[in-house]
Amino acid sequence: MIDAAGIPGAAVAAVRDARHVCVLTGAGVSAESGVPTFRDAQSGLWEKFDPLDLATPEAFLRDPALVWRWYRWRRDLVAMAEPNPGHVALATLAARIPRLTLVTQNVDGLHQRAGSKDVIEFHGNLFTNRCFAEDCVVDCDAGAEVPVCPGCGSNVRPGVVWFGEAIPEHALDQSFAAAADCDVFLSIGTSSLVFPAAGLAEIAKQSGAIVIEVNPNPTGMSAGFDYAIAGNVGIVLPDLLACTAEVE
Ligand code: BV8
Numbered sequence: 583m584i585d586a587a588g589i590p591g592a593a594v595a596a597v598r599d600a601r602h603v604c605v606l607t608g609a610g611v612s613a614e615s616g617v618p619t620f621r622d623a624q625s626g627l628w629e630k631f632d633p634l635d636l637a638t639p640e641a642f643l644r645d646p647a648l649v650w651r652w653y654r655w656r657r658d659l660v661a662m663a664e665p666n667p668g669h670v671a672l673a674t675l676a677a678r679i680p681r682l683t684l685v686t687q688n689v690d691g692l693h694q695r696a697g698s699k700d701v702i703e704f705h706g707n708l709f710t711n712r713c714f715a716e717d718c719v720v721d722c723d724a725g726a727e728v729p730v731c732p733g734c735g736s737n738v739r740p741g742v743v744w745f746g747e748a749i750p751e752h753a754l755d756q757s758f759a760a761a762a763d764c765d766v767f768l769s770i771g772t773s774s775l776v777f778p779a780a781g782l783a784e785i786a787k788q789s790g791a792i793v794i795e796v797n798p799n800p801t802g803m804s805a806g807f808d809y810a811i812a813g814n815v816g817i818v819l820p821d822l823l824a825c826t827a828e829v830e
Contacts, residue, residue: 589822593809596766596792598826602681604764605672606757606782610771610797612692614666614816617659621773638744642714646728646737653740657708660690668770668815669696671823678826683760685753687772687779689742702753702760704779710741749778761785770796771815774803783807 597603609619620633631652635641642649673696676682684701686693689708693701711729713720715736722729722738729738743749757779761767767786774780774795783803787793795807796818804810811818 588813589811589818589825590809593792593794593811594822594825596794597675597679597768597822600679600765602683602760602764603675603679603766603768604683604757604760604782604786604791605685605768605770606772606779607672607684607686607688607693607770608772608774608779609688610773611668611672611686611815612663612666612688612690613771614668614814615663615690615692617663617690617692619771621775634745637742638746640746642737642739642744646739649739650728653708653742660692660708663690663692665692665696666816668819669693669698671815671819672770673697675819675823675826678823683756683764685757685760685779685782687776702756704743704749704753704757706740706742706750708740708742711738712741714739754778757782758785761791762789764789764791767791767793768796769793769803769807770819772797772801774801 613619636649636652669692672684676698684693684698685704686701687705689705691707691709710719711722711724712718713731713734713736715734719741720731720738722732731738761782762785764786767783769783783793793807794809794811795804796811796813796815798812798814
């Protein structure tokens with residue numbers, strides 16, 4: 583049975599009857615909130631920059647002011663964004679099933695603003711500031727061109743995980759454990775290109791979970807999912823939520 587949104591009935595039943603659902607979200611979940619995905623062509627001034635070049639410690643050491651201009655541009659974009667129906671559906675689904683673990687690669691905080699609790703921020707958060715030398719969260723004058731640590735005077739950086747940097751240990755451990763324990767793994771709005779986040783689906787599959795992808799475009803991992811639902815989160819997730827609400 584395929585329902586109106588193109589969600590296979592067996593996928594709906596798996597989510598509805600799951601003891602534990604683990605969700606991994608990527609930039610595609612925030613696209614309908616007006617936040618460009620990580621690999622969409624960047625707009626305006628940032629068009630000539632590749633995010634993969636800017637989101638690195640090397641870029642920050644080379645030109646901290648440039649990197650801060652990029653992150654401030656993104657902070658301003660996100661500050662104007664609102665959670666979309668996809669974010670809200672995930673927050674609502676969590677209240678409807680026994681256990682939902684939400685792991686996000688996004689740094690925009692929109693899941694939390696939509697009401698999701700205990701969000702695991704696998705790649706950190708855009709709005710926190712960390713001392714580059716001490717690697718601790720600091721309060722600082724974020725308005726300065728390159729904020730400095732009030733404690734040691736080193737440059738302050740945005741509290742995100744850059745390429746080549748380790749995932750925060752707690753986030754990594756919690757996410758791996760949830761992927762290994764869940765009955766259903768939902769991979770939503772991610773190109774599945776960035777590791778170790780993209781490896782969570784395989785951990786879930788190896789552990790016997792039903793793995794489901796939601797993405798309007800096929801990804802390099804689509805063939806490995808039990809269900810690859812082609813669609814935008816703003817449509818598919820509210821429909822999935824509605825289907826799981828239909829009690830027999
Ligand atoms: C690490 C924060 C080691 C910064 C980001 C194998 C194993 C381990 C590591 C690696 C490996 N192979 C390569 C690596 C290195 C690297 C990596 O994965 N590189 C890639 C490019 C190949 N990984 C790392 O460096 C990681 N660290 O491994 O450390 C280590 C260990 C110990 C000690 C030292 C080091 C760290 C990676 C973290 C990078 N930081 N973000 C910032 O945001 O500025 S990653 C960045 O990419 C974002 O977080 C983003 O979310 C993430 C993934 O991208 P997506 O979310 O998937 O976004 P994308 O644009 O690609 O795709 C969007 C999708 O949405 C598309 O598919 C589109 O079709 C879909 N979509 C669009 N609209 C919608 C939609 N879907 C649904 N609805 C819609 N409406």
